Amino acid sequence: MSYFGKFYLVGPEATKAVNWLFTADVSKAPGSTVYTCMLNQRGGVESDLTVSRISPGDPASPLAPTFEGDGYYLAIGGAVAQHNWSHITSVLQDMKLQCKLLDCSEELGMMSIQGPLSRVVLQEVLDTDLSNEAFPFSTHKLTTAAGCTVRAMRLSFVGEMGWELHVPQEDCVKVYRAVMQAGARHGITNAGYRAIDSLSIEKGYRHWHADLRPDDTPLEAGLAFTCKLKSSIPFLGREAVEAQKAKGIFRRLVCFTTEEKVPMFGLEAIWRDGEVVGHIRRADFGFAIDKTIAYGYIRDPAGGPVSLDFVKSGSYQLERMGVTYPAQAHTRSPFDPDNKRVKGFY
Template sequence: VSLLNKRESFTADHKPLMGEAPEVRGFFLGCGFNSAGMMLGGGCGKELAHWIIHGRPEKDMYGYDIRRFHHSLTNNNRWIRERSHESYAKNYSVVFPFDEPLASRNMRKDPFHQVLQEQGCVFQERHGWERPGWFNRDGPAPILDYDYYSAYDVPKNNDYKYSEILGKEYTFDFPPHHYVIRDECLTCRNAVAVFDMSYFGKFYLTGPDAKKAADWLFTADVNKAPGEAYYLAIGGGVAQHNWSHIQAVLQDQGFCCTLIDHTEDMGMISIQGPKSRELLQEVLDSDLSSDAFPFSTHKIVNAAGHKVRAMRLSFVGEMGWELHIPKESCLPVYHAVMAAGAKYGICNAGYRAIDSLSIEKGYRHWHADLRPDDTPLEAGLAFTCKMKTSIPFLGRKALEAQKAEGLRRRIVCFTVDEKVPMFGLETIFRNGVPVGHLRRSEFGFSIDKTIGYGYIRNPDGGVVSPDFVRSGEFTLERMGVTYKATAHLKSPFDPENKRVKGIYG
């Protein structure tokens, strides 16, 4: 028997660090393999070589991409020390669907944090931000300093309410507060809910070549007059990755423009539901009718005496507006919204509700429904691509070739009538033959069914056409048990998109 004692590295999320460093172009990393280098080395080495030569890996390597960490965290020794310790401490722990770290918390807090915590907010950590997960009815559950699980003579946190709540999440069944998330979802569907989305990245793209850069970077037609600015609101978990990607493209293409980060300077709340227009008409000094303020438009308006950017958008499938608010105005605007909304039955809601509401509507989540190795055509997002124009954009040639050849895989929505929890990675069978797996699954409270999305392939290698989907009988396997599933080519909830346009009844 031989024993080897050595130092070993553990990264903050127990995954390797790979890809081009955000700080230095051409400097690539392939390290931090968490005592699994022998297992991961071959495949990671192959992908890293492809990455260096072609500028991107061949497979989905986003989970290992160094750009998944925000620079404020990688420059923070406390964050690195605490999170890497917990990564090691939980090395062999069972990975439950809704686990959250206890280490390195409260690193990035938005202006609404304290008032939401007082109302029972159970926070999730994303990209260093504390974002609302859901709202506990038993009072505040503040997050305490990391206790290293009582190692190194650090006193253990006793009577730690947040940790106790997380412990109840450690299940592969519906969690005990399933009904709380249900109520947040149904309040949004039937009245109005407010979501704090301040963790979003908020960038401005400006300069003489801003239009050229936007045309090349974005698949959609975002035609603007030359020299104008573009405001980009990007999901907080992928903000650093987007920032690095955009900066690299600007440099490689030689565009004369600048990307400016205003994430920390602004907050963002989203007011959604059939009562959102009536509520906001009392708070905003602008006509919110569909003629005056159509879906997918924005205006600078006054909200309770404070200037904000209002966008008529929705990620939950309801009529609603996002308010992008200067930091110092966030709380006055929030309190005005909540006061006006009291008679409409307004509630705070979190991202667990967003997950359910968005999957009902078929809105895609990054790195679940959408990964770097998926195309907009496969993901059912062809409408976001300016293919009917002659404007070139990054990836256009690949999409044109795929469109001509036909899709060899396609994302499909599945519903299960039995009330069984699913979380993603469940196998999809068509006529008894495995054809893919779910990328994401949630319970849809409005339709009262489990919903999942996954990409399917034709076992014969042929095109996956709509008829191929319609003609199959599908089942999903969860923990060795198969469940009959119904396949949908359109969203099972409001497939005609009436609600986001304000058409109810």
């Protein structure tokens, strides 16, 4: 996970900047971590990322820079880090606020320890209480691992209880070896990005570039919960999102599963009641539910809004190489829809 982009947004007017940049309310107390989107003026999603409120730290450490005012730590998928940097920089230049964006991507590594036994393993490595009460989901803190200072974040992109460890580059190997040694008797193993792809789609977590693009809105993508629409705080793209909410959603991202274990990769046609209503954006195999999973945006051929009732009322097939396969549409994640596992309840 070390290829992730890792930026700091700091300065006297950093909170003004994050309020405008991010759809969610990220200006919480230090120690909080929030999943959010960034939008363009049309309401399209330019990024999804996590934003953590931080306190000033040691000028010699990339884990917590010194700054005046407020500080935020941004963790972003590595493949789109430059896109995020460019978008944020452009917005900050237009706003002319007293804050700056710092890139510490090369100075910090990142490892993600996920699964039902992640707490057991990491409790042997980290010098902090990892209980739900002391370290709840969507929070972070500085602690030590193998004698090294790290920033631990309780987050998951795979639908299980787990923590991310953000580690200074020079300490990455030492911390990694300590984690693997502690986890050896619990069956810990390395996992690559194809595992993340499968696990994330099974949980319904979005991938920017596939499920999300600059022409997709949070309402269409099922990410309305990331938008602070109940507050009076303005943010970039808010007017467009509010206009769409009032008018109705005319396309919607839907999860599909097929009983037949057929490989799908994206661009397969989605049929509803005998008509093509869209195509698959992303697909993979879900090993926990033992089914092929696919996500795609659908429209109403009659031109009407795509409500949840519209989604539920149709009969669906997915077409792969000229052959159609019966599919079930889901309005919630087919895996742990109540989000109990990420919160440590098994």
